[in-house]
Amino acid sequence: MVSATSVKEALNSSAPRDEIAVQGWVRTRRDSKTFSFIELNDGSSLRSLQVIAQNSLPNYSDVQRLQTGASVRVVGKLVASQGKGQQWEVAADEVQIIGASDETYPLQKKGHTPEFLREIAHLRPRSNLFGAVFRVRSRLAYAIHTFFQERGFVYVHTPIITGSDCEGAGELFRVTAIDPTNPPRRADGSIDYAKDFFARCTYLTVSGQLEAEAFACALSKVYTFGPTFRAENSNTSRHANEFWMIEPEIAFCDLNCDMDLAEETVKHLIRDVREHCDEDLQLFAKFVDKELLARLDFVIERPFHRITYTDAVELLGKSGENFEFPVGYGLNLQSEHERWLTEKHFKAPVTVFNYPKEIKPFYMRLNDDGETVTAMDVLVPGIGEIVGGSQREERLDVLEQNMRRHKMDPADYKWYLDLRRYGSVPHSGFGLGFERLLMFVTGVPNIRDVIPFARTPGSAEF
RNA sequence: UCCAGCGUAGCUCAGUGGUAGAGCGAUCGGCUGUUAACCGAUUGGUCGUAGGUUCGAAUCCUACCGCUGGAGCCA
Known part of the structure; x- marks a missing residue:
């Protein structure tokens, strides 16, 4: 044969x-x-x-x-x-x-809407559009590994099942082996999770960051690349309950170093797909987004704009735009604000940094002004936030204060605080949404269409 | 979760109180080195689900389900 x-x-x-x-x-x-x-x-x-x-x-x-x-x-x-x-x-x-096939085969010669193809997710990779999307997805995943490996990063597999229910990163999916019809109970009638499989409450991870920090404080430069889970009831084109995230974590690296790496990462990944997936990108440019190639090339060539949160708020205040939501120091930037910055004002990716401590999580490093933390978000046109990161608080006493301010008990995070007790170093990292990057690279506007079998509220078929 | 819109043939849609429609697809035939072919014929329906109003409901009302867009949460 x-x-x-x-x-x-x-x-x-x-x-x-x-x-x-x-x-x-x-x-x-x-x-x-x-x-x-x-x-x-x-x-x-x-x-x-x-x-x-x-x-x-x-x-x-x-x-x-x-x-x-x-x-x-x-x-x-x-x-x-x-x-x-x-x-x-x-x-x-x-x-x-x-x-053989027969006349009930749902894919016709003519074009189909992405919404219809989503209902036949098991057959949609046989369509031109989705075949292209998933070839690009594969290439992008490959490029992530080569990018970090070539720069000496160590790939760390952080746990999918985690006991850290904290982090303030949304609601979690509980992982349990308890029989729901007959759970073990404490004297007060509440469910006794000490008798559960792991002898404690466990959840699907929302981020591998805390564990990645432990490995960065040993192997210097690490990255994770794996699935994460959020039990948020989010119904938008940019959210899924199961998605993949890239999380580099670097020891001896401050916020500027972190922003440099985020920019280099995004640019490298776009450039790689631009070079290796030209045929598929041409299809997206023709049928999904006419401006796609010009925008990708623009992002590769130009430096990302960097602006402090404070300056961004001032810029938005002076914009003359009639925003639906108020702009002001201490308020979160709304989608419309982010969109104005990246789509209308700079017309390029924008890195916003140094946010007020009140609106950011406990692990971000407090700046000398005592008011802001070393957070940074990379915003891209059409998608919004694609990267969220920070320099981590490496000072034990300040970190404990942050925890208490966020109504967390430092005793619950002994292992995390140990990293500050023994050979603490300045370190930084960020989370890059794999699907969001894929959306940006392909121009496909719905996250459900860049995931083979998407999990969203009310939907886990296939 | 909130706001708005939509749900009619396999697909994309028209039909806004009085007999359920078109294009594409599919099927059959013809033509043809064709290429989202072309020509002709045929096939097509629980009008999202359940109630209600009405002589009569795809059409009006209520609830629920699903999808789309926007918002919140964030990656």
Whole structure:
């Protein structure tokens, strides 16, 4: 049996071949007088390979009944195409029907809306758009590892199941092995989680940051890349309950170093996809977002604007815009404010830093002014916040004060405070939303369409 | 969770109180080195679900479910 060649390799061939085997799924089929055109796609490429099946084939009547979605293996010759629109085509000597399809196959030749395709998430990777999205997703994941590995970062697998219910990062999914119909109870009737599987309350992680800090304070430069879970009832195009995050953490690194790394990371990842996924990006530029390529190139070339929270508030106050929500020191920047900064004013990614301590979590380092903390958010046009990070508070006494101010008990975080007791160092890190970056890179406006099988409130099918 | 809009054929939609429609798809036939082909015919429905108003409801009212956009939370 001839070993199969991918459609991508066949299309990129530099010479005809006397014998070639290709296999994949029928995108569409057309009859001509004495033969049939089969468009074959195997996901290796956006493009399909045209197969010519002559009526002299012994199973030609079966070939003529081939429907969109069927799987076939074709053995034949790779020859220069007589028609326009493609360089190569396969003249079939044999068309083996592996798996038939029928008229109920939901993917039609014409375009479908992303909303409809979302309902058939198991079949949508067979569409042009979603095939492209998930090829880019794969490349982006690969680029994340090469970026950090080439710079000496160590990849750390932080736990998915965690006992840290804190962090103030949204609501958590409880992980339990307790029988809900018959839970162990304490004397006061409350559920006794000390008798649960891990002998304590456990949850799906909302962030690997605290654990990554422990490893940064040993291996100097580390990153995590894995799934995180938020039980927020968020119904937006930018939120999912299961998503992937990249979290670098660097010892001996201050906020400026952190902002430099965030900018370099985002630029590198965009540049990598720009170079390696051109065909797929062209599809997005054509059907999803006409401005996509220009915006990506702009982001790669220009420095990100950096502005303190205080200056950003002042800029927004003087903007003359009639915002729905008030602008003022001590208030969170609203989506409309972030959008104005990045889309209207700077027309580029913007890094906002040094936020008031009141609106940021306990672990961020207090600045000398006693009012602001070393937080930084990278905002990009169309998406909003794509990176959130900070320099961490490395001073034991200040960190304990921060905890108390956030109504947390330092005793619950002994191991985290130990990092400040023994050889504490200034260190920084950030979280980069993988799907948000993918949305930015592809122009796809809904996070549900860049996740293979999205988990959102009320929806966990597949 | 809040605000707004939408839910009619496999898909995209029209129909705003009086017999359920179009385009595309699919099926059959014709034509053709075609390529979101072309020409002709055929096929197509629990009008999201449950109540209510009415002589009569896809259409008006109520509740629920789902989707979309915006907001909050954040990545």
